[in-house]
Amino acid sequence: MNTIAERLQSAYQQIAQQCTKLGSKPADVQLIAVSKTKAVADILSAxxxxxxxxxxxxxxxxxxxxxxxxxxEGICWHFIGPLQSNKTKLVAEHATWCHSLDRLKIASRLSAQRPEQLPPLKVLLQVNISGEASKAGINPDQVLALATEVAALPGLELKGLMAIPAPDAHEPVEPAFARMQQLSLALRAILPQAKELSMGMSDDWPLALKYGATMIRLGTAIFGARNYERHE
Incomplete structure (x- = not known):
């Protein structure tokens, strides 16, 4: 499978097969094609x-x-990386989703900078579920408090949680996915609209689906190897 179209078709087939095994609906899973460092032509092909x-x-x-x-028409941009205060305006003006919200300060800036003519920015709280010192995200015990504060901000719509568990060398990812599922259920108990759970990438997405992921993020599997020379 050498073309982007073929890789996409394969990815959706595999998602459907995994959902069938789990007794869930493929339509309830959103595949996000991670296009960072890839050319506009590649995105257009997808x-x-x-x-x-x-x-x-x-x-x-x-x-x-x-x-x-x-x-x-219908193209939808998900911001999934770490977000600094001086870059919030770009995300507020151009993204439909922000997966990596982990501070009230950032949420407040996104809220204030979201253009009035656009619908609310859909946001997810990033959880540092594996407790990695080098990784962004809030501690699990902070989720409900921050969620309540973010949900009250105008211009934002809190939709759920996101996590990037540590690789197997740190700890098995399955317990981390299980903890995220429980956090998601606890959040939905107080904010029913916050039902999205963004977790799972090329190496572990089938396991993420087992634990309730509604969004999976596939990059290399769709676009091939990345070029890391350019970043901002």
Whole structure:
């Protein structure tokens, strides 16, 4: 499978097969094609193959691609990387989703900078579920308090949680996924609309689906190896 279209078709088939095994619905799982460092032409190829949801890690790169592809009806941009205060405006103006919210300060800036003519920015709280010192995200015991504060902000719509568990060398990912599932259920008990759970990437997405993931993020599996020379 050498083309983006073929890789996408294969990915959706595998998701459908895994959902069938689990007794869940493929329509309830959103595949986000992680397009960071990839050319606009590659994203357009995926779009022309039916893909609509794309993930970007760098605010400036997201903004440039969103402008370049603004005429593509239904295209949806997910910001999935760490977000600094001086970059929030780019995400507020160009993204539909922000998966990596982990501070009230960032949430407040996104809320204030979201253009009035756009629908609310859909946000997920990033949880540092494996307790890695080098990784962004809030501690699990902070989720409900931050969620309540974020849900009250105008211009934002809290939709759920996101996590990137540590690789197996740190600890098995399955317990981390299980903890995220329980956190998600606890959040939904107080905020029923916050039902999305973004977790699972190329190496572990089938296991993530087992524990209730509703969004999986696939990059290399769709676009091939990344070029890390460019970032913002």
């Amino acid at each position: 779009y022309q193959s039916g893909q609509r949801h794309f993930g970007e890690n760098y605010p400036q790169e997201l903004a440039e691609k969103a402008v370049a592809l603004s005429q593509q």
